[in-house]
Amino acid sequence: xxxxxxxxxxxxxxxxxxxxxAQTAPTHGVRPxxxxxxxxMVIEGNGTPAEGPKDIILxxxxxxxxxxxxxxxxxxxxxxxxxxxxxxxxxxKYVMPGLINLHGHVQDERGGIPQPLEYQLKLWLGMGIxxxxxxxxxxxxxxxxxxxxxxxxxxAPRLYVYARYAYMPVPKNEVEARQRVRDLKAQGVDGLKLFxxxxxVYAPVLDEAKKLGLRxxxxxxxxxxxxxDAAKGGLxxxxxxxxxxxxxxxxxAQQFPSNFNYAxxxxxxxxxxxxxxxxxxxxxxxxxxxMVQGGVAWNPTLDIYEASRDLQRAETQPWFTEYLHxxxxxxxxxxxxxxxxxxxxxxxxxxxxxxxNYQIWFRAVRDFERLGGVIGAGEDAGFxxxxxxxxxxxxxxxxxxxxxxxxxxxxxxxxxxxxxxGEEQRLGRIRAGFLADLVVVNGNPLEDLKALYPQRAxxxxxxxxxxxxxxxxxxxxxxxxxLSEVRALVKAARTR
Ligand SMILES: [Zn+2]
Numbered sequence: 001x002x003x004x005x006x007x008x009x010x011x012x013x014x015x016x017x018x019x020x021x022a023q024t025a026p027t028h029g030v031r032p033x034x035x036x037x038x039x040x041m042v043i044e045g046n047g048t049p050a051e052g053p054k055d056i057i058l059x060x061x062x063x064x065x066x067x068x069x070x071x072x073x074x075x076x077x078x079x080x081x082x083x084x085x086x087x088x089x090x091x092x093k094y095v096m097p098g099l100i101n102l103h104g105h106v107q108d109e110r111g112g113i114p115q116p117l118e119y120q121l122k123l124w125l126g127m128g129i130x131x132x133x134x135x136x137x138x139x140x141x142x143x144x145x146x147x148x149x150x151x152x153x154x155x156a157p158r159l160y161v162y163a164r165y166a167y168m169p170v171p172k173n174e175v176e177a178r179q180r181v182r183d184l185k186a187q188g189v190d191g192l193k194l195f196x197x198x199x200x201v202y203a204p205v206l207d208e209a210k211k212l213g214l215r216x217x218x219x220x221x222x223x224x225x226x227x228x229d230a231a232k233g234g235l236x237x238x239x240x241x242x243x244x245x246x247x248x249x250x251x252x253a254q255q256f257p258s259n260f261n262y263a264x265x266x267x268x269x270x271x272x273x274x275x276x277x278x279x280x281x282x283x284x285x286x287x288x289x290x291m292v293q294g295g296v297a298w299n300p301t302l303d304i305y306e307a308s309r310d311l312q313r314a315e316t317q318p319w320f321t322e323y324l325h326x327x328x329x330x331x332x333x334x335x336x337x338x339x340x341x342x343x344x345x346x347x348x349x350x351x352x353x354x355x356x357n358y359q360i361w362f363r364a365v366r367d368f369e370r371l372g373g374v375i376g377a378g379e380d381a382g383f384x385x386x387x388x389x390x391x392x393x394x395x396x397x398x399x400x401x402x403x404x405x406x407x408x409x410x411x412x413x414x415x416x417x418x419x420x421x422g423e424e425q426r427l428g429r430i431r432a433g434f435l436a437d438l439v440v441v442n443g444n445p446l447e448d449l450k451a452l453y454p455q456r457a458x459x460x461x462x463x464x465x466x467x468x469x470x471x472x473x474x475x476x477x478x479x480x481x482x483l484s485e486v487r488a489l490v491k492a493a494r495t496r
Contacts, residue, residue: 026086026469026476029155034059035476036084037440039069040095045414045429047407050446056095057082058436061474065432088469088476094444094451096410097428098130098157098437098472100417101392102299103217103239103378106137106145106159110331110382111338117145119325119489120388121156126482127389128452128467130437132157133378133421135217135239136164136193143188152475155482158437160421162191162217165205177201181208189214191236196221199229206233215422217299222246222254222262222275227287231294237376237420238291238298240305241361242272245279247287254278265342273308273353276360284364285371292373297420299376300365302358302398303391304340307384309354311346314385318456322487323387326494332385340383362402369404376420377413393452406446436474439467454483 026035034057041052057065065082073079101124108117124132134142139161146159163184171177184192191214197205202225209216215236220226220243227247230238238244246254254275262268291298307314320329334344369375377399379391386394392413399409418428426435442465443451454466467479 024086026088026478028478028481029475031060031152031473031475032084032086034084035086035088035436035471035474036082037088037090037095037438038081040090040093040440041444042066042430043094043096043407043410043446044431045097045411047411047415049407050094050444053091055081056430056438057084058438058471058474061436063430063432063434063436063438066430086476088440090440093468094441094446095430095438096441096445097414097430098439098470099128099392099413099452100131100133100421100428101129101157101378102133102237102376102413102417102420103301103380104132104134104388105380105382106132106134106142107382108138108141110327111335113327113330115325115327116489116493119486120382121154122482122486122489123323123388123390124157125155125470125472125477126454126467126479126486127393128439128441128470128479129389129392130157130439130470130472131160131417131421131427133160133162133191133217133417135162135219135378137161139163139187139189150473152473155475155477157472160190161188162193162215163187163189165192165194171201174201174204177205178208181205181212181214185212185214191215191217194218194235196223197225197229199224202229203233206235210234215420218243220246222272227291227296230296231287231290234294235296238296239378240299240301240380241364244287244291244298244364245276245284245360248279248281248284250280250283265336265339266345269308269342270350270353272305273350273357276357276364277353279360285367288364288368288371288373291368292371297374297376297416298365298368299378299420300361301378301380301395302361302365302402303386303395304380304384305354305358306394306398307343308346309351309358311343311351317385317387317390319387319390319453323390323483323490325490328382328387331382365399366403369408374416374419375399375404375412376417377409378417390453393449396449396452400449406449409449410445436471438471439479440469440471442466442468454480 037056039053042054043050053069055067148154149156171180217237219239226243335341381388381391415428418424445451470477470479
């Protein structure tokens, strides 16, 4: 009997009759009236150290109490164990807020080929993701899914819908731009997803969005607007990284070869790998400071560019064997018609430049946080060899590689993401009064972020233990069961 089971045994003796009767395990997909997660090591999500054992009590879709279990007090029978209808014994496990994926796209097709929505939703939940900021998809469909998810009618993460601003016809002037923002607001979206923007409409769009209470996520281009404009206009978050190093080019323009064509993805990604090296280090610090002062957060999505620095790693991920849907597999193959599938002529030279690119990028992300900036975490999966859910865990590993402690990394994907969503009063922390979005992890993600990957059948597997329970809005989902359903779905799709 180890110390934890002894504490548990002592604790159980103290339970009064209704609590003992409540030794029921959760039912997958059914929200109990009151659920207790017992003896958990808790990572709150706000960057404070892990602490436990604790009992976390959920009622409906809220966390109502987080109770520290002092071993001595437990032994003396002086700890009140709050009874519950349903219990999870988290002895030896870590409990943290549900992961928030700050950059997702709801996808039911890839390259025009249908892909079951269930595949993506189950992967997200099975990997511990309880919220997704959808940054452009088929907005009307995703808004319906948001409603059904909020009502608990479908097993899906909480959705925040940031609709694409520049759908056809693209607004040509300030009047049309402001009207577009109002039209999107009327559709009921939570925010806007911007791609490359011209200067004359950028400030009006940000201004109109702010007036209407819409947040803004911007995938910048190498363009006439960059991080300086974002800082001035009060953009919510820069997605990826374009717009940051370009704002620190002393000459104001990158050194492209004369035959460079921005519309050619192979070329675009090749020279993107040579952009950070051209940023002036001193000017870059000024850019980062301006972003902090302008309240602009940064969601770097480090995972989605990794194939550029190591194509073989990206192509041969062990998860593909069982989890890669044939639709995605086809989409990832080099094809100029599929966004992000630009590797037809990728070279060791490209990889060497990209490896250097990452080092400068890592430093900038780290400096940004040190200057007081808010770093978020998102995966952008469904593109460039990233599979839903797995991409986000890889993103966390890359945050660690960038130089952040795992405690900070887990803060990026929980409390920081909640802040960027404007939900910091109720999401992203394990705290009484907050929404009941949590994950029970088999293992210690502070020691090893790979604990968030599911266990692998092959002997070469790392220590991944995976998520045991994903609780979203108070609804417990058996994560290994979700993942086994995904594997079955993939298997069936392959034999079709
Ligand atoms: Zn994206």
